[in-house]
Amino acid sequence: MSTVTFNKDEIIFRQGDFAEGMFDIVAGSVGVFVGYGTENEKQLTVLKSGDFLGEMGLIENYPRSATAVALEDGTRLQEIGYREFSEYFKTRPERLLAIMRQLSQRLRERTEDYESACKVLADLKATQGEPEKRSANLLQKAKGLLALYDSVMSSFGSAAYMSYFPSDRYLY
Numbered sequence: 001m002s003t004v005t006f007n008k009d010e011i012i013f014r015q016g017d018f019a020e021g022m023f024d025i026v027a028g029s030v031g032v033f034v035g036y037g038t039e040n041e042k043q044l045t046v047l048k049s050g051d052f053l054g055e056m057g058l059i060e061n062y063p064r065s066a067t068a069v070a071l072e073d074g075t076r077l078q079e080i081g082y083r084e085f086s087e088y089f090k091t092r093p094e095r096l097l098a099i100m101r102q103l104s105q106r107l108r109e110r111t112e113d114y115e116s117a118c119k120v121l122a123d124l125k126a127t128q129g130e131p132e133k134r135s136a137n138l139l140q141k142a143k144g145l146l147a148l149y150d151s152v153m154s155s156f157g158s159a160a161y162m163s164y165f166p167s168d169r170y171l172y
Contacts, residue, residue, distance in 0.1 A: 001084050004077050006070035015067045019057025021081040025049050028075025036067035042148060052099050058082060117145050
């Protein structure tokens with residue numbers, strides 16, 4: 001395990017990179033983005049000291065699902081490689097509970113996002129064919145949902161799909 005320091009706007013890892021380890025944030029903050037550096041960039045969250053990042057790719061042996069960027073100078077991370085993963089938690093079992101809590105919180109937030117998206121879609125369906133009954137608030141929520149979907153899909157190389165099915169056409 002080693003400690004690495006990043007300055008503001010330095011990329012820690014990129015979406016799609018192979019995951020060789022995870023990080024325990026010792027100091028500073030990290031932004032997590034999809035579509036980083038593109039017109040579809042979307043910041044998903046900000047992680048701070050005591051949080052983990054990169055654990056999904058390490059646990060699942062899957063490419064990085066997002067790009068991580070240092071948000072301030074002097075952001076320090078303890079890098080935990082694949083081979084050190086088990087030993088890290090044996091020597092620091094309290095950190096295992098911390099990562100479980102963080103993953104649980106993320107799952108709860110995504111469940112809430114999903115429920116919210118389902119409600120917006122149900123409200124849109126209820127007013128299908130009657131766009132005059134759609135409130136400005138509902139349309140704003142739907143556009144926000146579609147913008148997020150667009151940014152995620154395009155960051156995974158689905159630009160052709162999104163150009164064929166433009167978001168706004170589903171709102172009218």
